[in-house]
Amino acid sequence: MVLKKNRPLYMIVSGGLAVLIFTFFASFVSPAQATPASVYEKALASYSRGDCRKTIRLLKEYVKDHPEAESYYLLGYASYKLGHLKAAKIYFSDAYLIDPGLNPKKIKYYIRTNKL
Numbered sequence: 405m406v407l408k409k410n411r412p413l414y415m416i417v418s419g420g421l422a423v424l425i426f427t428f429f430a431s432f433v434s435p436a437q438a439t440p441a442s443v444y445e446k447a448l449a450s451y452s453r454g455d456c457r458k459t460i461r462l463l464k465e466y467v468k469d470h471p472e473a474e475s476y477y478l479l480g481y482a483s484y485k486l487g488h489l490k491a492a493k494i495y496f497s498d499a500y501l502i503d504p505g506l507n508p509k510k511i512k513y514y515i516r517t518n519k520l
Contacts, residue, residue, distance in 0.1 A: 444470075447478065456482040473503035474511050481511075 447462040459482040467475045480495030499506055 444475065447475075451478060451482060456485045460486075471498075471502065473499045473506045475499075476502065477506060477508065477511050 443462055443466045447459050450458040450462060460479060463475050463479045476495045476499035480492045480499060483495055484492035
């Protein structure tokens with residue numbers, strides 16, 4: 405390694421360490437896991453399989469960054485199926501506050517076809 409006169413050794417080492425740490429953490433993140441669309445698709449698939457608890461868990465994370473009416477409606481429906489009627493009412497209300505013209509038939513189509 406050739407050291408430049410202007411840069412102390414600790415600056416060179418810390419720069420290399422930062423690159424090493426970034427590479428290490430970047431290797432654990434795959435693009436498929438990080439996309440919001442894949443989270444929503446997993447929620448739809450979970451709902452189609454009847455796994456309402458997983459659907460709710462996935463959609464709660466999804467709506468934090470993507471507060472869409474369809475997502476809240478599906479949260480309400482999954483909550484309703486589990487007997488969580490207060491939560492279902494809140495999620496349905498949130499869905500219609502976001503989009504008063506929400507069409508539940510469109511959401512049912514998404515569930516059947518497992519498409520966005």
